[in-house]
Amino acid sequence: MEATMDILIYGLVNSTALALIALGFALVYGISRIPNFAHGALYVITGFFVWSLLRGAGLNYFVSIVLGMVITGIIGALMYQFILIRVRGMAISEIIASYAIGLAILEGLRWWGFKGMSNTLPVFWEGTIMIGDVPIDMQRILVVVIGVAVVAFLWVFTHFTRIGLALRGMAQDERAALMLGIDSDLMALVAMAFGAMLAGLAAVLLLPLGNIVVEKGYNVLIQAIAVCIVGGLGSWMGAVLASFLIGFAQILTTVYLGAHYQMVVALLAIILTLILRPSGLFGRQKELEERV
Amino acid sequence: MNMEQRRKERLDRGIKVRTDSIYALMSVRELAYLTLPRFVLIVGMLVLPLAMPGMYWQRVVSIVCIYAILALSFDFLAHFVGLVSLGGAFFIGVGGYITAILNTSFGMPPLLSVPIAAVAGGLICTVLLLPCLPLRGVYFAIVTLMYPLAMGRIIEALDILGGTDGIMGLESFPNRWVEQYLVIVMVLVFLFGLRRLVNQDIGLVFRAVKDNDQAVKASGMSITFYKAIAVFIASGMGCLGGACLVHIYMWSGISLFALDFSILPIAATVIGGAGTLVGPVLGCFILVPISELLRAFGTLRIVFYSLILVGFIVVRSEGIMVYGQRKYHQFQRWVKV
Amino acid sequence: MSDEPILQVIEVTKTFGGILALNRVSFDVAEGEILGIIGPNGSGKTTVVNCITGFIRMSSGKVIFQGKDISGKPPHKIADRGLTRTFQIMRPYYSLAAYKNLVIPLFSPRAKRTGGWRGGGKLGDRDTVGIDILEEIGFERDSYVPYKLASTLPTGYLKRLELARCLALKPEVIICDEIFSGLSMSEIASMVPLIERLQMDGITLVMIEHRLRELFRVANRVMVLNFGEKIAEGSPDEVMASEKVKEAYFGSEDVEEVMNHA
Numbered sequence: 072m073e074a075t076m077d078i079l080i081y082g083l084v085n086s087t088a089l090a091l092i093a094l095g096f097a098l099v100y101g102i103s104r105i106p107n108f109a110h111g112a113l114y115v116i117t118g119f120f121v122w123s124l125l126r127g128a129g130l131n132y133f134v135s136i137v138l139g140m141v142i143t144g145i146i147g148a149l150m151y152q153f154i155l156i157r158v159r160g161m162a163i164s165e166i167i168a169s170y171a172i173g174l175a176i177l178e179g180l181r182w183w184g185f186k187g188m189s190n191t192l193p194v195f196w197e198g199t200i201m202i203g204d205v206p207i208d209m210q211r212i213l214v215v216v217i218g219v220a221v222v223a224f225l226w227v228f229t230h231f232t233r234i235g236l237a238l239r240g241m242a243q244d245e246r247a248a249l250m251l252g253i254d255s256d257l258m259a260l261v262a263m264a265f266g267a268m269l270a271g272l273a274a275v276l277l278l279p280l281g282n283i284v285v286e287k288g289y290n291v292l293i294q295a296i297a298v299c300i301v302g303g304l305g306s307w308m309g310a311v312l313a314s315f316l317i318g319f320a321q322i323l324t325t326v327y328l329g330a331h332y333q334m335v336v337a338l339l340a341i342i343l344t345l346i347l348r349p350s351g352l353f354g355r356q357k358e359l360e361e362r363v
Numbered sequence: 364m365n366m367e368q369r370r371k372e373r374l375d376r377g378i379k380v381r382t383d384s385i386y387a388l389m390s391v392r393e394l395a396y397l398t399l400p401r402f403v404l405i406v407g408m409l410v411l412p413l414a415m416p417g418m419y420w421q422r423v424v425s426i427v428c429i430y431a432i433l434a435l436s437f438d439f440l441a442h443f444v445g446l447v448s449l450g451g452a453f454f455i456g457v458g459g460y461i462t463a464i465l466n467t468s469f470g471m472p473p474l475l476s477v478p479i480a481a482v483a484g485g486l487i488c489t490v491l492l493l494p495c496l497p498l499r500g501v502y503f504a505i506v507t508l509m510y511p512l513a514m515g516r517i518i519e520a521l522d523i524l525g526g527t528d529g530i531m532g533l534e535s536f537p538n539r540w541v542e543q544y545l546v547i548v549m550v551l552v553f554l555f556g557l558r559r560l561v562n563q564d565i566g567l568v569f570r571a572v573k574d575n576d577q578a579v580k581a582s583g584m585s586i587t588f589y590k591a592i593a594v595f596i597a598s599g600m601g602c603l604g605g606a607c608l609v610h611i612y613m614w615s616g617i618s619l620f621a622l623d624f625s626i627l628p629i630a631a632t633v634i635g636g637a638g639t640l641v642g643p644v645l646g647c648f649i650l651v652p653i654s655e656l657l658r659a660f661g662t663l664r665i666v667f668y669s670l671i672l673v674g675f676i677v678v679r680s681e682g683i684m685v686y687g688q689r690k691y692h693q694f695q696r697w698v699k700v
Numbered sequence: 701m702s703d704e705p706i707l708q709v710i711e712v713t714k715t716f717g718g719i720l721a722l723n724r725v726s727f728d729v730a731e732g733e734i735l736g737i738i739g740p741n742g743s744g745k746t747t748v749v750n751c752i753t754g755f756i757r758m759s760s761g762k763v764i765f766q767g768k769d770i771s772g773k774p775p776h777k778i779a780d781r782g783l784t785r786t787f788q789i790m791r792p793y794y795s796l797a798a799y800k801n802l803v804i805p806l807f808s809p810r811a812k813r814t815g816g817w818r819g820g821g822k823l824g825d826r827d828t829v830g831i832d833i834l835e836e837i838g839f840e841r842d843s844y845v846p847y848k849l850a851s852t853l854p855t856g857y858l859k860r861l862e863l864a865r866c867l868a869l870k871p872e873v874i875i876c877d878e879i880f881s882g883l884s885m886s887e888i889a890s891m892v893p894l895i896e897r898l899q900m901d902g903i904t905l906v907m908i909e910h911r912l913r914e915l916f917r918v919a920n921r922v923m924v925l926n927f928g929e930k931i932a933e934g935s936p937d938e939v940m941a942s943e944k945v946k947e948a949y950f951g952s953e954d955v956e957e958v959m960n961h962a
Contacts, residue, residue, distance in 0.1 A: 106501070108508070157677045162501045163447045167629065168676050170449065170508065174622065175669040178662040289512050296505060331520030338513045345494040345502060564807050564826055567796060571804045574793040577755070581787070582805035583779035583869055 076205045078322055084211045086318025087218030088277055090311050092291050093298035094221065095269035097310040100299065101242045103259035105155055105165050107147075109173030110270055111292030116176055117143040117271035118283040122192060132193065140271035147267025151260050159259070173292070181285040192279045214276050221272070222311060238262060242305065290334070297337040301344045303351025312352055316340075368700040373693060400691070404641070405551060412543045421543060425611055427651040428546035429455075432604040434628035434635075434643030435553050436597035442638040443561050444593040445573030447504045452511035452624035454601025455608065458484040462606040463530040463615035473534055474541075477606040484602025489595045496590045508625075515620040529616025536610055546607050550644065553600055558640055560596075569593050622665055627654065630668040633675040636682025645684055704767060706731040706904050707783070707873055712751055712761030714744075714928075721747045722928045724761070729873070734895070734905045736919035736936070738912060740948055744928040745908045746788055749875050753785045754778045766872070780810045782872035786862040786879055788908075792850035798839070799846040801861060802830035805868035814870040833864050837894060856887040863894070874898070875906045880914050888914050912940075924948065 092114070099107045121139035124130045130138070150172060158164035229235035240248040241258045249255055273291075281287070298317055302309030317340050324332040344351060374396060388394050415421045433451040440446045462480035465471045471479070491510065495502040519527055536542040560566045568589050571579050576586045609615045628643065631650050636642025650668065657664040675682075705728035714722040722744045729735050737745050750756040752763050754775035762771045765783050779785075793801050805811060806826045835841040837860045845857065853861070859879055866874045880888055888911070895918050899905060909915040916922070916936040924932040924939055926948040932939045939945055 106505070154673060154677055157679075163441075163504055164676050166449070166501070166504050166508075167447070168673055171626070171669040171672040171676075174626065175666045175673070178622075178665040178669070182661050182663045182666065290516075293509055293512055296509065300505070334513050334516045334520065338509065338517075341506065341509065342494055345498065345506070349498050349502070564803050567793075567800055567803050568807055570795055571793045571801075574795055575791040577775075578787065578791060578793070578865065579804060580755075580775040581753070581779050581785055582865060583776050583784075583808040583810045584804070585774075585776045 074326065078319075078326060080205050080207055082319040082322040084207075084215055085322050086315040087215045088273070089294060089298055089314035089318045091214070091218050091221065091269070091273040091276065093295045093302075093310045093314055094225070094307065095266040095273065096295040097299050097302070097305070097307055098225075098269065099262050099266035101305045101307060102238050102262035103159075103241070103255075104162075104245075104305075105151075105159070105259070105263070106162075106169065106296075106304075107263070107266060108166055108170035108292065109150065109176065110266070110295050111288035111290070112173035112176035113143050113147060113267045113270040114274045114291045115180060115283065115285060115288040116146070117274040118192060118278045119180060121275060122283060125192070136275050140268050140275065143271035144264040144268040147270075148260055148264040150267075151263040155263070156256065156259075159256075173288070177285050177288045191282045192275070210276075210279055217272070217276060221269070225307065234261065293334065294337055297340050299351075301340050301351055303353040306351070306353035309351055309353030313340075369697050370700055371695040372698040373695050408547050408551060409544075411547070412540075421539075422611065423652060423655055425543060425546050426608075426655075427647050428550045429604040429608050430624075430627055430631065430651050431550045431644045431647040432546075432553060432600050433624060434631045434647050435550070435557060435640060436600040437628045438632045438637060438640055438643045439557050439561075440593060440597045441632070443566065443573065444569045444590065445500055445576075446590065446594065447500060448507045448597065449504050449629070450507035450509070450511040450625050451601055451628050452620045452622065453507065453514065454484065454488055454598045455605035455624045456511060456514060456619040457488055457598075458602025458605030459609035459615045459619045460524055460530070461487075461602070463533055463609055464524075466533050466610075467530055473536055473610045477603065477610065480606040481599050481603035484605070485595045485599030488598035488602065489591055492594055492598075493587075493591065496587045496594070511620040511622075511625060515617045518617055525616065527617060529614055529618075531614050533610055533613045533615065535613050542611060546604075549603065549607075554640060554644060565589075565592075623654070623668075626665060626668045626672065627651070630672045630675075632682075633672060633680075634682060636684030636686070636688075639682070639684040639688060642682050642684030646682075704731075705729055706766060707752075707906070708762075708764040709748070709752060710762040710764065712748065712763065713759045714747055714751055714756065715759050720928055722751065722758075725925065725928070725930050727923050727930065727933060729904060729906055731904055732899065732902060733920045734899055734907060734918055736915045736922040737906065737908045737925060738910070738915065738922060738939075739925035742927075743925040743948075745925055746877055747928075748925070749785060749877055749906075749908060753783060753875065779869065780808070782810070782869070783875070784866040784869055784871040784873065785875040786859075786866060786877055788877040788881070790858050790862050792853070792858055792861055794849070794851040796850060797847050798850050798853060798857070798861060799827060799830040799834055801850055802833055802864055802868050803827065805865050806830060808869060810869050830868075833868055834861075837864050837867070838890060855882045856884070859883060859887075859891070860894075863898075867898075871903060873904045873906065875908070877908045878910060879907065880909055880911045892917055 095113075096107060096110045099105055099110075117139050120142050121135045124135035124138055125132055128135075150169075154168055154172065155165060158168050227235075229239045237248070237253045238258055238261070240251065240253055241255055241262075245255055248258075270291075278287075294317075298310050298313045301317060302311070302313030317336065320340070321333045321336045324336055388397070411424055412421050415424060433455065436454070437448055437451060440448050458480045461484050462473070462476045465476035465479060466473060469476075492503070492506065495506045518524055524530065536545065561570065568579065568584065572586050572589055572593075579586050579589075605619060609619070627647070627650055631646030632643040633646070634642075634649065635644065635646025654664045654668070657667060707729040709725060709727050709729075711724045711726050712722055713720075713724055725744070725748055727735075737748070739745055747756065751758045751761075754770070754773050754777070757772060762769060764770070765778070765781060768781075770778050770781065770783070792798075793804065803826045806829055831841065831846055834846045839846050839857065839860065845853075850858070850861065859882070863874070863876075863879070880891065883891065892914065895905065895907075899918075907915060907919065919936060921934065922932075922936045922939045923930060924942075924945050926944075931944045931948060932942045
């Protein structure tokens with residue numbers, strides 16, 4: 072009984088964590104069809120900025136968080152405006168370019184001295200509460216709450232605001248959106264900035280649970296891609312659903328096999344999806360199975 | 364009319380005829396014009412180890428050659444088959460670990476375990492990459508990018524195959540000269556072999572898969588099968604390189620899956636000229652020594668390659684050898700009219 | 701020549717998301733005939749070809765070729781059995797020369813088995829056979845045209861190259877998707893004898909076309925699709941006289957209906 076509650080609660084936490092990590096990537100891909108392989112780098116660099124602002128400049132924690140996210144959003148926008156816009160449309164070049172940028176950021180951080188150092192961000196909300204017999208710390212609860220809030224916000228935003236609807240329009244059919252007067256480059260820029268900020272938000276919520284290590288950048292990238300492939304590249308609902316599938320699978324393997332298998336689960340999920348149902352759960356690219 | 368006039372004429376005017384693949388040679392000089400670059404390349408590479416001042420630089424030459432093999436496999440897959448492999452490190456790692464296991468657990472000598480590792484590694488990599496072959500190229504890029512990242516972490520987490528310590532105590536090649544020349548000869552063999560291959564009938568099928576895979580399907584051929592063959596060739600090459608590397612260092616560990624092996628071949632190809640097959644080799648000769656010099660700066664060298672890569676992609680430069688080949692055929696001389 | 705139709709399309713249906721692209725389309729193709737498929741834009745003509753040849757998975761229905769069920773088989777297997785097609789949007793292998801384009805179909809298992817078009821038995825040099833095929837469909841042999849890069853050829857030649865690609869496989873059936881589109885009058889004038897010659901060589905042709913006058917010159921029978929449904933089938937004259945077909949192409953002239961909406 073206790074094990075089940077454990078699994079349920081920590082599965083929920085893990086799943087929302089994955090959803091937060093993956094949504095940024097899914098958003099950018101869904102709207103502008105750019106696979107942003109610098110996603111993991113943006114995650115880590117937000118942690119770096121917040122840490123520097125907090126410990127280095129001595130700013131208030133909340134202010135540091137907001138500033139850190141904003142800076143990352145700006146970096147995302149700059150990345151798009153100066154580099155990715157030139158390779159827009161050539162899928163492979165987009166991947167190589169964004170991956171190279173991500174590498175430059177991550178390895179640059181590593182060289183600067185972030186490697187091995189245990190830099191930590193403090194948890195936002197101290198304390199632990201008990202749900203049933205399971206102890207759970209407040210930070211994790213915060214993750215779930217904010218995760219749900221973000222998904223809800225995204226849903227409302229893309230269904231009821233002008234910019235949100237424009238983004239959805241672009242996601243569905245870029246040419247039609249262009250004909251309706253929606254500036255696709257501007258929308259892609261907004262999407263990148265948003266996606267980068269989401270990566271930052273995930274970092275701010277999840278990094279306090281551990282320390283800021285450059286390796287996490289790569290892990291985040293792998294997990295985000297796994298979730299998006301399983302859910303279907305381009306589908307936000309799919310990403311949310313997939314993060315639950317993978318999240319619970321990871322918790323189950325942790326409980327029964329050991330904590331080291333998380334990466335194996337992610338990789339297996341990708342391979343299985345590509346074999347069985349390449350377009351993912353809700354993938355819009357059914358053409359993978361029925362190519363015209 | 365007594366005035367002697369001069370005009371400029373291309374060097375290859377007498378040589379080139381109607382098509383690009385037929386040449387008419389009438390003198391030794393014209394023969395030399397065509398074969399000189401290749402001759403210089405082959406002789407240069409064979410002489411290189413003798414010209415190196417000391418063991419350190421001889422080892423650098425070997426490392427250059429291993430990267431060159433990887434870069435050749437990348438260029439072949441990307442430009443002639445349409446599959447962009449973002450994880451050359453995966454091939455290096457698989458090849459390295461297989462030969463390490465064969466050598467330490469089964470006692471096979473390197474000259475035997477290396478070829479076996481190349482073939483077996485090629486098979487394993489092809490099977491692992493099989494799920495993404497029927498799909499669009501993006502998926503191949505994603506999966507090849509992930510495999511080396513994941514493998515390193517899996518080995519570390521599960522602590523198999525020697526874990527973070529790796530497998531130590533490997534034999535090295537019987538002779539320093541064997542070590543040197545094996546890789547150099549391999550590079551030359553692969554370079555000229557691939558050049559030949561892409562103009563053979565099966566090479567044309569690869570290039571057709573890149574240009575228009577729907578038409579290849581409509582011609583009654585399974586593109587998954589042909590892509591698999593191409594991946595087998597490329598991964599076999601990479602595994603061979605990895606196996607040699609491991610016997611040079613006499614150690615096999617997680618660092619085989621390092622990002623260097625994934626990024627440097629791509630940067631070398633982009634700089635040296637994609638699609639020329641000799642360009643990537645040249646690119647390695649430029650980048651690897653620079654990276655050795657930058658070793659003191661730690662992982663900054665990866666930042667360096669990445670920025671170069673981004674720069675070249677954004678500027679869409681054609682690369683050294685593409686420019687060079689074009690210019691070589693445009694040399695002009697003054698000729699009396 | 702048996703009495704069994706060489707190709708039977710039975711109740712093929714295809715939905716894309718919410719759109720019903722094909723609605724229980726059925727027709728037979730007799731061996732050796734030329735069947736034309738016509739219909740307004742968006743009626744599903746290319747979709748039916750994609751379903752038959754395996755490029756799209758049908759939602760339901762069956763396709764029987766030479767007595768065997770090929771529904772749901774992958775496209776290369778279907779081409780391997782002799783059911784070939786051309787593409788409406790032609791994409792030759794741009795980086796290769798024209799005659800080299802044919803090396804690929806000549807390399808296929810089917811070409812190796814059947815010896816290719818007029819190859820007969822063991823194929824020799826694929827380059828030579830390629831040039832032979834090109835000559836047969838109208839490339840001038842002694843000119844530089846077969847040796848040019850496919851990216852530099854004009855449309856008329858590219859259409860013939862598409863046909864040549866199918867011919868290299870020694871097909872039983874060729875489904876031509878809008879092969880007359882984009883051609884000038886003189887180019888069509890030289891294509892029509894080629895099509896007739898193919899029929900005389902025993903190949904069955906299914907031609908999707910917009911250019912009705914040229915099509916009716918060669919087609920034995922014609923079928924009309926509209927909004928994914930078959931609305932007429934028969935000889936060209938019968939079909940063009942049908943009310944439904946006229947309505948599909950020109951719209952309804954029912955004045956009362958229009959008045960009732962006013």
